Amino acid sequence: MADAPEITVLNGAVRLVQAPNGFRTCLDSVMLAAACPAKAGQRVLDLGCGVGGAMFSLASRVADVHVTGVELLADVAVIARDNAALNGFDGRSAVICDDICQYRVSAPDARFDHVMCNPPFMEGGKHLRSPKEGKAIAHGGSGEGVSIKHWIDCAFHNMKPGGSISVIHRADTTDKIIQAFGKRFGAVEIMPLWPKAGVDAKRVIIRARKDRKSPAILRAGVVLHRDDGTYTAEADKILRDAAPLYADAM
Numbered sequence: 001m002a003d004a005p006e007i008t009v010l011n012g013a014v015r016l017v018q019a020p021n022g023f024r025t026c027l028d029s030v031m032l033a034a035a036c037p038a039k040a041g042q043r044v045l046d047l048g049c050g051v052g053g054a055m056f057s058l059a060s061r062v063a064d065v066h067v068t069g070v071e072l073l074a075d076v077a078v079i080a081r082d083n084a085a086l087n088g089f090d091g092r093s094a095v096i097c098d099d100i101c102q103y104r105v106s107a108p109d110a111r112f113d114h115v116m117c118n119p120p121f122m123e124g125g126k127h128l129r130s131p132k133e134g135k136a137i138a139h140g141g142s143g144e145g146v147s148i149k150h151w152i153d154c155a156f157h158n159m160k161p162g163g164s165i166s167v168i169h170r171a172d173t174t175d176k177i178i179q180a181f182g183k184r185f186g187a188v189e190i191m192p193l194w195p196k197a198g199v200d201a202k203r204v205i206i207r208a209r210k211d212r213k214s215p216a217i218l219r220a221g222v223v224l225h226r227d228d229g230t231y232t233a234e235a236d237k238i239l240r241d242a243a244p245l246y247a248d249a250m
Contacts, residue, residue: 004079009053011240013060015086019051019076027224027239028118028168028203029053031193033061034238034245035166035205036116040064045158047100047117047151048072052080052093054116059089061242068094068112070103100154101146115155116166119148148173152180156210163210164250171201178206178216186212187250192221207250219246 006017009030016025033054038044040063046055049069059067067089071077077097084090096103105111148169155165165185167177174190181188185208192201201221222245224235237243 025053033057042113187214188216
């Protein structure tokens with residue numbers, strides 16, 4: 001697409017053509033991929049994958065992992081498939097055009113080891129909708145009444161028992177995410193992302209395990225920027241060198 005810009009992430013390891021009028025890949029996508037505890041040979045589902053920023057960052061970091069993305073917008077799904085080929089991941093990836101409110105795997109043995117998602121930061125019907133359809137869906141979901149719970153429900157139904165979910169969202173939605181987990185998930189890990197030291201977190205990554213009862217943990221979190229605006233050493237390892245968010249597995 002002539003009007004679609006291309007960016008790189010992970011210090012140029014992953015190339016991503018962007019959707020002209022939709023969600024653009026950003027730091028959140030790379031941090032989400034770094035949070036997913038996938039191992040080689042496992043299968044990962046990325047809900048609302050966009051052009052593939054998170055799923056292909058994960059595929060670059062973890063050898064032999066298979067990534068599947070679900071994307072509502074058909075034109076964005078096409079770009080994601082093109083990005084898979086651009087990076088040589090088309091043999092271990094798939095992009096499905098579907099609504100997360102409807103998507104379900106065909107059989108129990110098709111469920112995924114891990115699910116990750118970066119849901120729209122505004123609930124459908126509760127904000128001023130952009131006149132551009134791609135941006136409207138990226139910011140507020142597929143329609144009125146779509147909430148964070150719909151994303152958690154989709155993850156639950158499509159993952160194996162004991163599978164993990166990784167979510168990145170606004171820090172002020174932490175309570176809603178945990179409420180949406182209900183009794184279906186445990187071993188919850190909350191990871192604040194601070195823009196700078198001494199500044200309130202604007203983003204949070206929350207991980208959990210299906211059918212677990214372990215108590216929640218508040219992780220140390222990551223400070224993203226120094227006072228001069230450059231990345232901290234810890235953030236730089238994640239965003240440029242593809243280091244996992246935490247070395248220890250869940």
